[in-house]
Amino acid sequence: MKKPFAPNFKTPQENLCKEELNKLASSGTRGTLARDLRSGTPDIAWESEQIAKSHGIYLEFNRAATGEEKEWIYMIRIGVPGGGPISREQWLLLDELSERYTADPQGHPSLRLTNRQNIQFHWVKKPGVIPIVKGLAEKGR
Secondary structure (H helix, E strand, O other): OOOOOOOOOOOOHHHOOHHHHHHHOOOOOOOOHHHHHHOOOOOOOHHHHHHHHHOOEEEEEOOOOOOOOOOEEEEEEEEOHHHOOOOHHHHHHHHHHHHHHEOOOOOOOOEEEOOOOEEEEEEEOHHHHHHHHHHHHHHOO
8 A cells, every 4th residue: 555645845944955045045036137147247147047947047058169168058948838829929929039039050040849838049148038038028928
């Protein structure tokens, strides 16, 4: 006979990992993310990177780039509840944002549909992160 499953969602704070402690200290998963995304550096602080992940924004670097300097890039993932549908207007917005703010190493826009009901913008440079998020928030509904 199986033992009944009784999850405990009240983990004591001293048992939380550093990522969860960072979220608790971040003022509602905001922290300094907005400031860090507007800074002149190509990457963001570890604390902001962890918060960004909670919002579907992932900091990566081009592993194929040569030399000492990392080429920092971002991937932005948005969910499509139930896998769709996406209206014509929504698709045109996604396409426009991709054309404007993404470029793979060959210079092509990078917009991907996933098998997990997501849409991903790849190869986003830091100055394009806020305009993509803002464009989706303002027009993407």
